[in-house]
Amino acid sequence: MTIKSNRLTAEEYEQNFSDIHPPFDSRESALVEANRCLFCYDAPCTKSCPTGIDIPKFIKQITTDNVKGSAHTIFVSNIMGAGCARVCPVEKLCEGSCVYNLLEETPISIARLQRYATEQALEKKWKLFERKPTTGKRVAIVGAGPAGLSCAHVLSREGIAVTIYEKESKGGGLMTYGIAAYKVTPEFCEAEVKYITSLGGITIEYNQELGVHFTLADLQQNYDAVYLGFGVGLARQLNIPGEELEGVVDAIKFIYDIRAGAYDQVPVGDRVAVIGMGMTAIDAATQAKRLGAKEVILVYRRTQEEMPCTEVELDIAKLDGCRIIWLAAPAMIKGEHGHATQLVCNLMQLGEPDASGRRSPFEMGETCTLEVDMIIKAAGQMPFEALVSGKQLQHTHGKIVTQMNGATNIPGVYAGGDCVNGGKEVVDAVQAGKLGAAAILEYVAGL
Known part of the structure; x- marks a missing residue:
């Protein structure tokens, strides 16, 4: 018995790590599936989505060939909707709540339909959002993962200048470094980060680690507000x-x-x-x-x-x-x-x-x-307790304590995602970023 690399051929590696959930192979296949949807009123699938995507609406838009509108409906609620379509445990979220389950029929393939719309947006570089005029306010975000990117996109849309500090050489956080390669490829993750930041007003400083290259006090001094979204990982x-x-x-x-x-x-x-x-x-x-x-x-x-x-x-x-x-x-x-x-x-x-x-x-x-x-x-996994200790941040064994809107005990400092909840789904982190951004917008408006 031994531990070694290079066990397989290049063809075997490619086959083993190819997309485990392939997308629809044609527009017609997507339309057939979309037309199965009952477009429920007060839809249970939407209620079970942590980001509240209007699922019947985006599926209806696909049936009318309004794929660009469908992508916008998804992204306005979840800017990482393309990635979530690949990695979300939909069987316990949207698809698990589909009314077809009650009829003992196969639920709508919501994830594949979401992927159908969002990946076209990424591939064709659709510009679905416009930034409002700059407000002159600046926000620092620690972590270019789902929480940080989600927060950044919402803030930038409102004219806030955002700088994200990321300890790795690539953005995406858990999506890029912590999920099986046959679910999302590094190339896809890079494309998703580029699409999110293409809005403008978002700068990512890579290879910059909190506690090593800068401190929380540095950020408080140089920015109007700070959002912590550095996740867990120990x-x-x-x-x-x-x-x-x-x-x-x-x-x-x-x-x-x-x-x-x-x-x-x-x-x-x-x-x-x-x-x-x-x-x-x-x-x-x-x-x-x-x-x-x-x-x-x-x-x-x-x-x-x-x-x-x-x-x-x-x-x-x-x-x-x-x-x-x-x-x-x-x-x-x-x-x-x-x-x-x-x-x-x-x-x-x-x-x-x-x-x-x-x-x-x-x-x-x-x-x-x-x-x-x-x-x-x-x-x-354990939180980065050493990272938050001694910084006046209230925490419980390393998990940052926040209010519902992401506010910490320090005015102007917000947090969300895995560094708060200890580790949940990507979609939960995206929602935390949205909530934090809404609170930050209210905070900086009062400065």
């Missing part, structure tokens, strides 16, 4: 013996390396164990398999009923040949010559629900041992 540690052995990596870094470089340069083991059952765990497991791992095992301490990922995501892992071990929690990692060779797990039972509402696992007193050469930790 992998939660397992805190078990052997975690320091070579071959034990965190899922965030593993996915980052896949997104940042060529597939053939990312090393993967023969037998890989992935700890966790959230979206990040699924992405890590499926991509490990698609990089050429012979066997991938997902290890989760609860049952399928309690898993954080959706059934659709789980099915992707199963179709890729990943195996799942339920009711098992990592207890120890054994190794030889400094390399991980075995994962010892405690077998678990479920008791009463914990604070999250899921039943708490407890040890049965038995163990199982997996022969592995690589272990990917995907047991959750």
Whole structure:
């Protein structure tokens, strides 16, 4: 057993990481699907969208060949509507609320229709928004992820000059660096960021990290308001013996390396164990398999009923040949010559629900041992507590405390997205950016 890169041919990598949810292959196919929509009054699909996209309206516009109008309807509510059409867990949001589910029929393919309209806008560079005259006000945003980009676009439309400070060399945040490559390609993410900033009035300063290249005090001094949208990203540690052995990596870094470089340069083991059952765990497991791992095992301490990922995501892992071990929690990692060779797990039972509402696992007193050469930790992410400590920002274990509109305890400083909620969907971050922008507009108007 060994960890190595360049396991597959170029053709195999291309096939394994090609678009997992291909778009409509023709205008006619999109029209057929759009015409299935019942255009419900007080539509449940719109209610279940965190950004409140008027879904019946944009679908109706597609049926009348008003694709540009459809894209505008989407973007006015969610400027990252193109990306969300690819990565949103629609089965538990808009499509999961479609009335066709009650009729035991296939729900409308809302995501594919949204993709149909928005990707044309990106490809054809439709200019769907005009900036209002400049107000002379300046706002700094930390993080060019979904929350920051959403906030920036709303502010810029209202004539505010926005500067985004981004620690990476590319924008997009989680979309660019934290999601499986077969869902969104780096090229698509770059095109989406360019489309958002093409409005004007938005400058992104790359390779600029809060606490390293500038401070919150610097931004407060030089700008009329500040929005913090730097997300989360610290992998939660397992805190078990052997975690320091070579071959034990965190899922965030593993996915980052896949997104940042060529597939053939990312090393993967023969037998890989992935700890966790959230979206990040699924992405890590499926991509490990698609990089050429012979066997991938997902290890989760609860049952399928309690898993954080959706059934659709789980099915992707199963179709890729990943195996799942339920009711098992990592207890120890054994190794030889400094390399991980075995994962010892405690077998678990479920008791009463914990604070999250899921039943708490407890040890049965038995163990199982997996022969592995690589272990990917995907047991959750932690906020950047060190980043917010000592800055007068009120926070709870690193999660910034805000009011409903994103206002922090410091006047003129707002926050939203994963750095506040601890990690939710891209669409939730987009909505947080909108709410923060609305509050900032009200704040700077009073200066």
